[in-house]
Amino acid sequence: MSVKIAIIGGTGVYNPDIMTDIRDETVATPYGDVQLKIGSYRNRPVAFMNRHGEGHSVPPHLVNYRANIAALKKLGVKYVLATAAVGSLNPSMQPGHFIFVDQFLDFTKSRQTTFFDGGSAGVAHIDMTNPYCPELRDILSRAARGQGLISHPYGTYICTEGPRFETTAEIKMYRLFGGDLVGMTGFPEVSLAREAEMCYATIAMVTNYAAGISPTNLTHQEVLDMMVMNSENIRKLLMQAVVW
Ligand code: HPA
Numbered sequence: 735m736s737v738k739i740a741i742i743g744g745t746g747v748y749n750p751d752i753m754t755d756i757r758d759e760t761v762a763t764p765y766g767d768v769q770l771k772i773g774s775y776r777n778r779p780v781a782f783m784n785r786h787g788e789g790h791s792v793p794p795h796l797v798n799y800r801a802n803i804a805a806l807k808k809l810g811v812k813y814v815l816a817t818a819a820v821g822s823l824n825p826s827m828q829p830g831h832f833i834f835v836d837q838f839l840d841f842t843k844s845r846q847t848t849f850f851d852g853g854s855a856g857v858a859h860i861d862m863t864n865p866y867c868p869e870l871r872d873i874l875s876r877a878a879r880g881q882g883l884i885s886h887p888y889g890t891y892i893c894t895e896g897p898r899f900e901t902t903a904e905i906k907m908y909r910l911f912g913g914d915l916v917g918m919t920g921f922p923e924v925s926l927a928r929e930a931e932m933c934y935a936t937i938a939m940v941t942n943y944a945a946g947i948s949p950t951n952l953t954h955q956e957v958l959d960m961m962v963m964n965s966e967n968i969r970k971l972l973m974q975a976v977v978w
Contacts, residue, residue, distance in 0.1 A: 736810025737772055739976055740781040742802070744919060745790070745819040746941075746961020750782030752973050761805035765846075766798050768805035775976050781809055785816075785919060794896040794918035800846050803926040813870060814927055814934040815975055816920075817968060819957050820891065821944035823905060824914040830964055832878055832971065833889035833938040834871040836864070839913055840921045843895045847922040849929050858929070865924050870935035870975075877974035883967055889914040891938060893921035902946030916944050937971060939964055 741750070750756060753773030759781075761768045770783040783802060786792045806814065820833070827833055850858040871887065878885035892908045894900060896918030900908070908916060915938055927934035941960035942948055961968075 737779040737781045738810060738812045739778060740783065740806045740809070740811040740814050741972060741976075742783050742785050742814060742816040742923070744785050744817045746958055746965065747817045747968055748784055748790070750780075752969060752976070753780055753782065761808055763801045763804035763808060765801035765804055768798070768801050770805065772809075775973070778976065780976060781806060781811060785923075795842070795844055797919060799923050799926055800849060803923065803930050803932075804849070806932070807930045812932055813867075814932050815870065815874075815972060816923060816934065816936050818891075818917050818920055818936050818938045819941045819961055820915040820917040820938045821899075821942050821952070822915055822940045823892075823909045823944050823947065824889070827886055827889065827914055827940055828884075829940050829942060829960060830884070831940050832874075832883055832885040832967075833915060833940070834866070834874045834885065834887055835891045835915065835920070835936045835938050836866055836871065836888045837890040838865060838921055838924060839890060839892045839908070839911060841892060841894050842921055845922055847925065849926065860925075860929055862925060862928065865928060867933035867935050870933055873978040874935060874937060874971065874975050877971055877978070880974055881967070881970045883971065889938065891920045891936065892916045894918055899952045900945045905944045905946050915940070937968070939968065
């Protein structure tokens with residue numbers, strides 16, 4: 735049976751504990767093998783992938799985004815819910831809030847960003863006017879409202895190369911460019927999902943105000959702590975969204 739729905743768990747979202755009958759699966763792709771879990775939630779098969787691998791061992795710039803999306807495609811996935819811990823540049827998007835991102839700005843530097851590498855892979859220029867799936871974003875907004883969570887239906891996500899956090903000057907520049915949120919993993923996951931003709935949405939959760947806006951220096955631990963504090967809300971949101 736093909737698996738239509740996938741969850742990509744980012745920082746702090748490591749357990750597919752909404753699912754039952756979970757089995758480990760290794761999916762071979764032209765870009766490498768991918769380990770993931772397949773289970774079911776209310777009789778629907780759901781795939782769960784840890785973006786950062788076992789024990790958060792893969793940093794954002796080394797995630798094999800092409801293999802991950804190719805593996806989901808091979809399983810037959812049509813809908814992807816991807817979680818992302820983000821810093822906020824927008825005072826109205828506060829720690830603990832959820833944002834169903836509608837645009838991105840790409841500031842990455844070293845990533846393989848396309849399946850269309852020429853030669854036998856072909857050349858294609860895909861439309862990116864609206865990179866995130868409006869249907870899924872709408873479902874997520876309704877699910878958040880149903881659960882009493884504070885959410886925002888729009889937001890521009892800045893993707894940095896990482897793994898370091900940003901400078902104060904970079905964050906000022908990103909604000910001038912219209913960025914609301916900053917993270918390290920949203921791109922090229924979103925555009926590869928579009929190339930693979932999937933309906934993809936990011937569930938961004940604000941863990942901190944970005945560098946220079948936050949009154950303190952940033953640590954990965956504070957990002958993790960905030961994700962742990964909100965793990966029950968993320969779980970509720972995913973449970974509701976998967977059975978729309
Ligand atoms: N910057 C980049 N990535 C992040 C941040 C941040 O402030 N918070 C969580 N992920």
